[in-house]
Amino acid sequence: MGTALIYDEEMTKYKLLWVDPACKIETPERLTVSYEALVRNALAERCISVPVREATNSEILLVHSEEYLEAVKKTPYMTLEDLKEFTLQYGDVYFHPNIYHCAKLAAGSALQLVDCVMTERVRNGMALVRPPGHHSQHSAANGFCVFNNVAIATRYAKQKYGVKRVLIVDWDIHHGQGVQYCFEDDPSVLYFSWHRYEHQTFWPQLRESDYDSVGKEKGAGFNINVPWNQVGMESSDYLSVFCHVLLPVAYEFCPDLVLVCAGFDSAIGDPEGKMCATPEIFAHLTHLLMNLAGGKLCVVLEGGYNLTSLAQSVCQTVQTLLGDPLPRLANLSGPCRSALESLQCVRSAHRQYWSCLKHAASLPPADISTKRIKLAEEEAKTEVGEEEKSTEEKVWPEPPKRFSPPVRCASVLPDDVTRPDGCKRLGADQDVNPLTASKLKDDDCDTLSRVITLVEKMEQNEICSGLALVCDVTVAMTQVVQHLTPDPVNRVLIVCVGNGKVPSHITRDGKTLVVQINSEETEDQNSKYYIPVFLKKGCSDTSGFMHAVFGLILPLGYEYDPNLVLLVRMPDSGVCDAVWQQLTGLLQSFAKGHTLVLMQENEKAFVGPTTSVLLGDPAPPLENRQAPNTEDLNVVERLRDRLQVNWNLLQTTSECTG
Ligand SMILES: CC(O)(O)CCCCCNCCCN
Numbered sequence: 001m002g003t004a005l006i007y008d009e010e011m012t013k014y015k016l017l018w019v020d021p022a023c024k025i026e027t028p029e030r031l032t033v034s035y036e037a038l039v040r041n042a043l044a045e046r047c048i049s050v051p052v053r054e055a056t057n058s059e060i061l062l063v064h065s066e067e068y069l070e071a072v073k074k075t076p077y078m079t080l081e082d083l084k085e086f087t088l089q090y091g092d093v094y095f096h097p098n099i100y101h102c103a104k105l106a107a108g109s110a111l112q113l114v115d116c117v118m119t120e121r122v123r124n125g126m127a128l129v130r131p132p133g134h135h136s137q138h139s140a141a142n143g144f145c146v147f148n149n150v151a152i153a154t155r156y157a158k159q160k161y162g163v164k165r166v167l168i169v170d171w172d173i174h175h176g177q178g179v180q181y182c183f184e185d186d187p188s189v190l191y192f193s194w195h196r197y198e199h200q201t202f203w204p205q206l207r208e209s210d211y212d213s214v215g216k217e218k219g220a221g222f223n224i225n226v227p228w229n230q231v232g233m234e235s236s237d238y239l240s241v242f243c244h245v246l247l248p249v250a251y252e253f254c255p256d257l258v259l260v261c262a263g264f265d266s267a268i269g270d271p272e273g274k275m276c277a278t279p280e281i282f283a284h285l286t287h288l289l290m291n292l293a294g295g296k297l298c299v300v301l302e303g304g305y306n307l308t309s310l311a312q313s314v315c316q317t318v319q320t321l322l323g324d325p326l327p328r329l330a331n332l333s334g335p336c337r338s339a340l341e342s343l344q345c346v347r348s349a350h351r352q353y354w355s356c357l358k359h360a361a362s363l364p365p366a367d368i369s370t371k372r373i374k375l376a377e378e379e380a381k382t383e384v385g386e387e388e389k390s391t392e393e394k395v396w397p398e399p400p401k402r403f404s405p406p407v408r409c410a411s412v413l414p415d416d417v418t419r420p421d422g423c424k425r426l427g428a429d430q431d432v433n434p435l436t437a438s439k440l441k442d443d444d445c446d447t448l449s450r451v452i453t454l455v456e457k458m459e460q461n462e463i464c465s466g467l468a469l470v471c472d473v474t475v476a477m478t479q480v481v482q483h484l485t486p487d488p489v490n491r492v493l494i495v496c497v498g499n500g501k502v503p504s505h506i507t508r509d510g511k512t513l514v515v516q517i518n519s520e521e522t523e524d525q526n527s528k529y530y531i532p533v534f535l536k537k538g539c540s541d542t543s544g545f546m547h548a549v550f551g552l553i554l555p556l557g558y559e560y561d562p563n564l565v566l567l568v569r570m571p572d573s574g575v576c577d578a579v580w581q582q583l584t585g586l587l588q589s590f591a592k593g594h595t596l597v598l599m600q601e602n603e604k605a606f607v608g609p610t611t612s613v614l615l616g617d618p619a620p621p622l623e624n625r626q627a628p629n630t631e632d633l634n635v636v637e638r639l640r641d642r643l644q645v646n647w648n649l650l651q652t653t654s655e656c657t658g
Pocket residue numbers: 021022023092132133134135143144172173174175203263265302303304386
């Protein structure tokens with residue numbers, strides 16, 4: 001199944017007709033540069049082009065009042081003076097004779113996206129629209145928004161397709177208060193938003209944008225606000241929040257559909273956000289959401305005002321939706337102190353609602369409230385100036401080209417195991433380099449030499465990922481590590497699932513990082529590079545396992561930044577299919593998708609499910625939503641406490657930083 005792209009140049013045909021410093025950044029060029037970049041990078045042609053349509057009255061009325069709709073209906077016939085007059089009743093937004101038409105097209109585009117994803121005509125998709133939507137409210141336009149595109153799409157999906165749970169991820173740098181107001185008492189819609197806040201001094205300066213707005217009545221816990229109280233946030237900060245807040249909660253929520261309020265003003269260079277995360281981060285944020293809801297992911301454009309970073313970020317997002325391998329995120333420094341404060345605040349505010357957070361620190365950092373008051377007082381003192389003091393132009397490197405290796409997935413299988421379609425079989429002889437074969441002294445040398453050849457072809461980027469059935473995974477793992485070209489940049493992340501002795505010598509000098517999830521206590525080797533995660537209920541406990549994936553494996557993997565990932569399924573690990581597939585999917589975040597899966601020969605039943613994920617299909621949703629058991633949560637928390645001195649991305653509170 002493919003990726004939908006919805007765009008129509010009609011939505012470029014409105015603009016600001018008078019002087020208004022607050023609105024001048026919202027221009028038609030935002031849409032044209034985004035679409036043209038997709039065309040230029042040969043991404044648009046790989047998408048399924050879906051036409052726009054106007055949202056109907058009844059669809060708009062799913063969110064907005066009749067009075068508001070009737071009022072907006074009159075704007076096409078207004079004079080310039082009337083339009084200015086009409087605009088005055090709202091904040092930070094402008095009207096134009098053609099904006100009503102475009103607003104119907106923007107909302108209709110989101111509905112078209114929902115239709116083709118829910119009818120499985122496509123797997124996922126992106127709608128390039130303007131005007132944006134997430135600030136508009138029941139009876140008000142606001143913040144460049146006229147109709148709330150994503151809120152309407154959410155109500156539409158529930159009404160037309162009986163979708164029970166919708167996750168809305170709002171990575172725009174402004175708080176989508178319009179979405180919050182719409183669903184704050186609705187437990188079937190989980191709204192997650194991060195936003196520049198600076199202790200309520202940044203637009204829209206709402207008290208209800210802070211972390212303690214968790215939702216109302218039945219909706220308590222289903223509204224998650226992550227305020228950024230400083231500018232300059234980087235990829236590390238964004239990934240920390242995904243790993244330690246959004247993903248654990250999203251998996252516990254188990255949505256049937258995921259919608260993204262995709263604003264790219266959270267990228268480096270944006271005049272509104274003033275953040276420092278490079279465009280590649282959106283490839284990762286998108287990928288981390290692609291194994292939820294069976295891959296049903298609808299991305300709808302919101303903000304983004306630096307035309308260069310906007311276009312690059314849109315391309316990173318669409319290329320990931322298309323399934324291309326991700327770029328590596330170089331030298332992640334770990335979350336800054338302010339981000340850790342926000343992280344701690346959000347986790348403590350939501351610990352009572354989500355079992356994955358029940359071990360979170362119970363209180364926000366002591367001084368957080370005084371900071372808010374102090375900063376607000378300071379703000380009051382300085383004149384309210386739109387022009388920012390620091391106007392230095394941010395520069396960042398062009399994101400690296402992300403081309404797919406000629407072979408997406410190769411397998412080394414015993415002759416009696418059928419090769420899954422789409423997967424290339426690594427032949428016995430023709431592919432194997434004789435030098436390698438000679439070096440292997442093992443009785444299984446034929447298979448092992450093919451495994452080594454597979455790894456060599458991954459290093460040369462001829463093959464993206466691989467799977468091998470071997471007679472002894474431990475031997476195979478050891479051989480792979482030994483045969484890696486001794487290149488100083490070689491770093492292998494090894495994730496061992498299940499019991500079994502991992503030879504200690506392979507955790508040599510930091511060239512490998514081994515994380516083993518098992519169900520039996522191993523002697524506690526206090527090494528930075530060997531991390532045993534002992535789960536009482538072993539790998540069969542889905543919640544405990546996934547807690548270790550989000551809280552430990554993902555952060556460690558991002559910080560370690562390997563160029564190869566070995567996923568090893570130890571004999572009788574007890575891990576269930578869906579969890580195994582989720583892990584396989586999530587590990588493709590690293591090493592440009594170079595994942596080698598090693599399994600015992602008798603586990604041929606898992607060859608199909610594993611290769612389907614290696615080939616880019618989404619992992620099936622984890623049906624169960626029971627809480628991780630307490631001991632397992634304890635294990636992961638204790639490990640995190642012990643390891644976070646060495647691994648910054650494991651931090652979740654600001655107390656720990658010295
Ligand atoms: C879709 C969106 O969230 O990007 C809209 C943001 C509106 C910002 C209003 N204030 C602008 C102040 C200009 N310096």
